Amino acid sequence: MSFIVKLVAQRMALGILLLFAVSVLIFAGTQILPGDIAQAILGQSATPESLANLREQLGLNDPAYIRYFHWLGGVLTGDLGTAMSSGQDIATSIKGRLWNTLFLAFWAAVVAVPLAIILGLIAVRYRNGWVDKLISGLALASTSFPEFFIGYVLVYFFAVKWQIFPGISTVYDGMPFGERIQAIALPATALTLVVLAHMMRMTRAAILNVMQSAYVETAELKGLSAFNVIRKHAFPNAIAPIINVVMLNLAYLIVGVVVVEVIFVYPGMGQYLVDHVTKRDVPVVQAVGLIFAAVYISLNIIADIAAIVANPRLRHPK
């Protein structure tokens, strides 16, 4: 057990170190963006004087490293600062957006992960038969289409033609749960279709790999049904790569859904980030970037630890 504790501590420390490195990268990245936030905020109606005034007020005239440490100090004390463009507190506005993103990602994952794994198991059971080919074909097709295409097709049929679900997924505080679920039905479906094939194919490949082993043959020889062989003997041994790919897709559901957010007008983190990049709102971009990095790193740590825990050989290293 102490091995696990040590492992977790080690990975967490590495993760935090990585986060610091990422924060430097993010900061450097935001510095080399062309353009200027004051100009972006005021647009064509700005005058040189109002630009100078705004730059002065936003502290854009300080050197970059001073601004970096100033920001880092704020983040460590839980203060993400205020958005340069709108003057709103970043932590407050991110909270709502992050919650929305997690809500959508959660429901997409609740549908997508079990569906992908079950489809993968079925594909293995009937491998190389028509069921396998049908499942693989459909899943690959849905992944191959770009997200915006799937989104528009869903909107066209379910929102415009049959009017079953709303085509715009604007959610707001105090919205009843049922309405909220209805609002995210289409974006969650689109996301499910996008991530499904990756997880399904990985499940199928990982289990098929194990199916070549001697102990599976033994299981078959001792008379277990095909499904029980997969469930009891193949799946537990194939779980590590499956967890890895599931975590990768979960991370994608949280940090990579900006296109789907735009199409369905969903107020999540992606759109929030893009808006602030356009406006050169550096504090917000940094904060969002850091949150995304944290999500990515922690999901990867979880995948790592889960894979080790699931594998007796790694759990008891000699």
Add this chain to the structure above:
Amino acid sequence: MTTEFERLKFRLDAGHMSRREFLGRASALGLSAAAASVLPKSAMAGEPIKGGHLKIATGNGASTDTLDPAYNANDATFLAHRHCGETLLNVTPSSDLEHRLAEEFASKDNVTWQFKIRKGVEFHNGKPVTAEDVLKTIERHSDEKSKSGARGLLTDIDRLSADGDTFKVTLKSPNADFAYYMADFHLVIQPNGGKDDPATGIAAGPYIVEANQPGVRYAFKKFPNYWDSNIGHVAESEVLVINDATARNGALQSGRVHMINLVDPKVADLLKGKPGISIKNVSGRGHYTFPMHVDTSPFDNEDLRMALKLAIDRDEMVDKILRGFGSVGNDMPVNASYPLFDTSIPQRRYDPEQAAAFYKKSGHDGTPIVLRTADSAFPGAVEAAQLFQQSAAKAGIPIEVRREPSDGYDTQVWNKQPFCASYWGGRPTQDQMYSTVYLSTAAWNDTRFKNADFDRFLMAARSELDPAKRKKNYSEMGLILRDKGGVIVPVFNDWIDAVSDKVGGFVPDPNWGLMNNMAGLKCWLVA
């Protein structure tokens, strides 16, 4: 006369003409009774119906937006401010001034301006609107440290004062159009001028802000104490920010919203055929431009500039870039929708032979002329640059189209590179348009154009009291810019909105899309 009437009727049916325009023109023909009988049922203006929940979807919003009117720069915040705020004056579709919070205004010499503030008008917080609030508002926007988009209009102010219900402005130099500045959409009158907290949305408009989620939605409910019963018909209004054009169309088609703005010309024709939806377009003052820096080689050569102006096929651009939703430009930033515009100035057309002659005369060495463009310069800017390249090639003028990233285009390319694609949204008056961009001292002189005659005509027009003489001045200025200036204005684009037939009272306004963004206040829902 009958054929003229038939033509009007055709244009009305085809949606090229508003009902008001139709009635106006028909009555000019002495046919108002006949006109009324051919109006389609949906266009019959019934009495406004009170109540209901109107939903508007707009593009151009962002989660970085704020309700501080000083930063009012996109369609979403502009729409929001029309709901919750009010200005002293408004510009009507026919470019006249309408009295809003100022019930009277006057100036004897174009230097001292007096605005009498309407009595009995309340802010949403219950306080009365006073001349003092107006003074503080103008003070906040005109302050040297102000970041207001309207600050450029107010730099000429010498002194402000408030006396009883009268707000007085003294200018440093005469300006015949100063009253138009008070209709600028940044200058929403706020309690204490917004100096306490400018972004609350508490102002004197017909709707109270219920929800303010920048880049997502704004919700409004009717302000019961609003002074003008002629506007503000629906009980609740909602502005949804939908930046994706296809998603906006989808929202309208699925009945989730009642009206949308910024319809892509490419889909406007397709939407037109859908039942229950009509396209409302009106030619506006916005125009696409190709500014050349007249102080930078090779554009410092007047003959080369003329060659380029003659080498662009304006009709083709109206046809292919705007799909007919617009009109040709004449290398000046104003058109017939401006007051005091001289319509007798000849229209420049595509003339490859003359262009070739001017090009030869310019002695240009034949190296390709670099034209920078990006998708964000204006809708279809990349295609427009390519069309320009092809039409110029027919005149033997080599243009190299260089595509730049949209991100950062306004700060890195526009007003920095000597030749690029750009866009201007137009201003209520010729003076404002010219002095924002083409005056020698203009803050945004994106063609580096400096012409003493031009400046003199502009200043003279400001202090001139006789409209006929002012018109003459503007005409001279238009000609100077058209023939000597550095800007190519190929087209003026229409505002294109799409509206559900559940909406009554929609009359397009050339000042801006969605009825100068007042559709939420002026329209109503039919059962």
